[in-house]
Amino acid sequence: xxxxxxxxxxxxxxxxxxxxxxxxxxxxxxxxxxxxxxxxxxxxxxxxxxxxxxxxxxxxxxxxxxxxxxxxxxxxxxxxxxxxxxxxxxxxxxxxxxxxxxxxxxxxxxxxxxxxxxxxxxxxxxxxxxxxxxxxxxxxxxxxxxxxxxxxxxxxxxxxxxxxxxxxxxxxxxxxxxxxxxxxxxxxxxxxxxxxxxxxxxxxxxxxxxxxxxxxxxxxxxxxxxxxxxxxxxxxxx
Amino acid sequence: xxxxxxxxxxxxxxxxxxxxxxxxxxxxxxxxxxxxxxxxxxxxxxxxxxxxxxxxxxxxxxxxxxxxxxxxxxxxxxxxxxxxxxxxxxxxxxxxxxxxxxxxxxxxxxxxxxxxxxxxxxxxxxxxxxxxxxxxxxxxxxxxxxxxxxxxxxxxxxxxxxxxxxxxxxxxxxxxxxxxxxxxxxxxxxxxxxxxxxxxxxxxxxxxxxxxxxxxxxxxxxxxxxxxxxxxxxxxxxxxxxxxxxxxxxxxxxxxxxxxxxxxxxxxxxxxxxxxxxxxxxxxxxxxxxxxxxxxxxx
Ligand SMILES: Nc1ncnc2c1ncn2[C@@H]1O[C@H](COP(=O)(O)OP(=O)(O)O)[C@@H](O)[C@H]1O
Ligand SMILES: [Mg+2]
Numbered sequence: 001x002x003x004x005x006x007x008x009x010x011x012x013x014x015x016x017x018x019x020x021x022x023x024x025x026x027x028x029x030x031x032x033x034x035x036x037x038x039x040x041x042x043x044x045x046x047x048x049x050x051x052x053x054x055x056x057x058x059x060x061x062x063x064x065x066x067x068x069x070x071x072x073x074x075x076x077x078x079x080x081x082x083x084x085x086x087x088x089x090x091x092x093x094x095x096x097x098x099x100x101x102x103x104x105x106x107x108x109x110x111x112x113x114x115x116x117x118x119x120x121x122x123x124x125x126x127x128x129x130x131x132x133x134x135x136x137x138x139x140x141x142x143x144x145x146x147x148x149x150x151x152x153x154x155x156x157x158x159x160x161x162x163x164x165x166x167x168x169x170x171x172x173x174x175x176x177x178x179x180x181x182x183x184x185x186x187x188x189x190x191x192x193x194x195x196x197x198x199x200x201x202x203x204x205x206x207x208x209x210x211x212x213x214x215x216x217x218x219x220x221x222x223x224x225x226x227x228x229x230x231x232x233x234x235x236x237x238x
Numbered sequence: 239x240x241x242x243x244x245x246x247x248x249x250x251x252x253x254x255x256x257x258x259x260x261x262x263x264x265x266x267x268x269x270x271x272x273x274x275x276x277x278x279x280x281x282x283x284x285x286x287x288x289x290x291x292x293x294x295x296x297x298x299x300x301x302x303x304x305x306x307x308x309x310x311x312x313x314x315x316x317x318x319x320x321x322x323x324x325x326x327x328x329x330x331x332x333x334x335x336x337x338x339x340x341x342x343x344x345x346x347x348x349x350x351x352x353x354x355x356x357x358x359x360x361x362x363x364x365x366x367x368x369x370x371x372x373x374x375x376x377x378x379x380x381x382x383x384x385x386x387x388x389x390x391x392x393x394x395x396x397x398x399x400x401x402x403x404x405x406x407x408x409x410x411x412x413x414x415x416x417x418x419x420x421x422x423x424x425x426x427x428x429x430x431x432x433x434x435x436x437x438x439x440x441x442x443x444x445x446x447x448x449x450x451x452x453x454x455x456x457x458x459x460x461x462x463x464x465x466x467x468x469x470x471x472x473x474x475x476x477x478x479x480x481x482x483x484x485x486x487x488x489x490x491x492x493x494x495x496x497x498x499x500x501x502x503x504x505x506x507x508x509x510x511x512x513x514x515x516x517x518x519x520x521x522x523x524x525x526x527x528x529x530x531x532x533x534x535x536x537x
Contacts, residue, residue: 060448089450102442113442114449116247119240165449 011035012169012201013059018068020054020225028054030225032068036203038168041195043212044205045236046222052205055222056173059203060092061085073168090118093162093170093200097177099154101146101161107133108142111161118165132160135197136190152183156190163194170194172204176211184211212236244455252463255435256470262434263467266427270471270522273420274515278475280413281511282483287406289502298373300380300394302366308388313364316388320366325379327369334362363390421522428467428526429533432460436534443535457531464527465520472519476512483508 013036020029028051036042044052057063058070061077070077073091080088101110111132115125133139136156146154155175162170172191176184188204188211195202206212212219213235221229221236256263302320304313313331320329338360342349355361368383370376376394384392436443446456484504492501 083453086447086450086452089448092450094448100441100445102445113445117446117449117451117455119244119247119455121239121243161445161449 010037012038012073013203014069014071016069018058018065018070020051020058020063021066028225029058029065032227034220034227034230036201039195039199039201040218041192041202041215042204042218042220043215043236044203044220044222045207045212046228047207049224050222051225052207052222053173054225056171056203056205059169060094060171061088090165091168093159093165093167095155095158095162095170095172095175097174099146099151099158101154101157103146106143106145107138107149107157110146110157111164114161114164128164128166129160132164133157135163135194136160150183151179152186155179155187159187159190159194163198163200166198167200169201169203172202174205174207176206176208181210184208185214188215209236244458248458248462249466251459252466255439255459255463256466259431259434259438262427262431263470266424266431266467266523266526267471269420269424269427270468270519271474273417273424273522274472274475274519275478276413276420277417277518278479278511278515280410280417281514282479283413284406284410285507285511286502290500293500298370298376298394300368300370300376300383300392302368302383302392303363303390304365305388305390306363308364312388316386317366319386320368320383323379323382325370325372325375327371329366329368332365332367334360334364337362337365424471424522425526425529428464428523429530431467432464432527432530433534435463436460436530457535460531460535461524461527464523464525464530466523467526468519468521468523469516471523472516475515475519479511479515480508483511 015032015034018029018032019027021027032055044055046052054063058065058077059072061080065078068078072088075088075091077088102113105113108129111129112125115128120128130139130142133142136159138153138156138160141149141153146157149157155178159170159175170191175191176187179187191202191204192215194200216233216235219229219231219234219236220227304316308316317329317331320326335357338352338355342352368379370379380392380394383389443456487501487504490501492503
């Protein structure tokens with residue numbers, strides 16, 4: 001009988017001694033080290049200016065750390081050359097506060113865009129787009145244009161677009177920032193559903209205390225660029 | 239397969255955006271059109287000149303002037319000697335008396351002057367006119383003939399051909415200058431067209447980056463757009479070439495200036511020129527769009 005020894009990389013994201021100083025001299029992250037496990041749902045919390053967005057941006061290589069090491073899904077992000085960033089991005093889905101949809105394209109076209117630009121075949125695109133839209137609860141509005149949708153619905157389209165290529169990790173920077181509390185919790189429920197059914201690791205930056213307290217998920221608390229607390233489960237208290 | 243799908247998408251997007259920014263696209267296309275018409279005209283003229291000069295070279299003749307005191311016997315030996323030369327195709331002898339008669343017939347002035355010449359003081363010379371087999375070696379052949387005894391001097395028409403080529407060369411230089419200036423203006427216009435497309439697609443480009451489209455995938459639609467502009471720009475020049483040249487050829491029966499210059503037959507000449515023009519148009523479009531992409535698509 002063969003015995004297979006598998007070293008399972010449990011940590012999908014590893015951050016080691018990361019500092020980030022912007023060109024204007026502002027230091028946004030001080031000596032950050034942490035691990036995020038595969039399949040987890042993490043809230044990155046902290047007040048305005050605490051460095052949440054900077055942290056997320058470094059994960060998808062929008063910003064480079066000034067020093068330290070960041071490994072995302074086996075890719076050394078800090079050392080990644082510009083021309084190779086796309087390899088990282090294909091492992092990620094990214095959602096923003098302002099949705100960033102294409103206004104002249106329908107819901108379906110917006111989601112399909114993410115697959116078409118990667119050269120995905122038509123049939124497969126159609127199947128996956130419809131599946132993603134079903135998952136976010138928008139299957140009934142695939143022919144609508146973004147301006148015919150509410151804010152919450154637009155954000156669902158953005159989420160569908162982010163997950164349609166089946167990324168390992170979904171990064172969300174204040175996805176509920178423009179939504180009222182009710183819509184906000186709906187969005188987070190959608191993310192939770194994706195986390196549970198697809199096993200996608202979700203990292204969501206937010207300053208919304210109610211959401212964090214209601215969901216009771218893993219939290220990373222930042223304050224003035226420093227890690228204050230990293231807990232498996234918890235609410236938002238400073 | 240994936241590559242083909244991406245290419246198909248790029249082409250579709252390129253056509254879409256040509257029509258979306260139609261007024262600017264039209265400016266680029268018109269500029270390419272004008273440039274290509276001039277390029278086509280230059281190419282057609284150049285090819286015809288080359289054809290013409292090589293036709294003319296075929297008619298080149300070596301004229302051998304003989305010494306004044308030559309006698310009939312010597313002429314006969316010389317004739318066999320010349321005939322035995324490897325590059326000599328054919329030769330004809332013309333005595334100075336018959337040249338005199340010919341010239342007198344040609345013009346009244348000559349007639350008057352030459353009427354007083356007796357055979358002794360006729361300053362003209364007996365000549366051989368020689369056709370050669372290989373025009374390339376005409377100067378060597380002429381040289382060795384000149385070294386022969388009883389040969390006073392040798393002339394062949396190299397001067398005329400050279401002068402013609404020189405004149406054509408200056409015409410060509412001017413057209414090169416015009417074409418280069420026009421190409422520069424065209425490239426500038428294409429850069430601006432593509433720049434506008436890039437700006438109007440900022441959001442799409444940023445989303446493409448987010449979802450992991452490679453630089454190649456992001457660039458290609460813009461490059462293809464430039465090529466499409468070049469392709470559209472070559473349509474009218476190609477039509478002009480095909481119909482215009484055939485019309486010219488038919489109208490002149492293939493000759494210019496009373497059979498002096500023969501034109502190249504339209505087929506397959508016009509297809510070759512059309513192909514060249516299409517390729518030039520596409521390359522100019524590609525150069526413009528590539529530099530716009532390099533400048534405005536920060537990758
Ligand atoms: N592009 C930038 N250039 C300079 N400073 C920046 C930039 N982005 C963010 N900062 C600064 O970095 C700090 C952290 O910002 P950010 O990461 O956006 O915090 P958060 O998302 O938690 O509000 C702030 O002081 C902010 O002013
Ligand atoms: Mg932020």
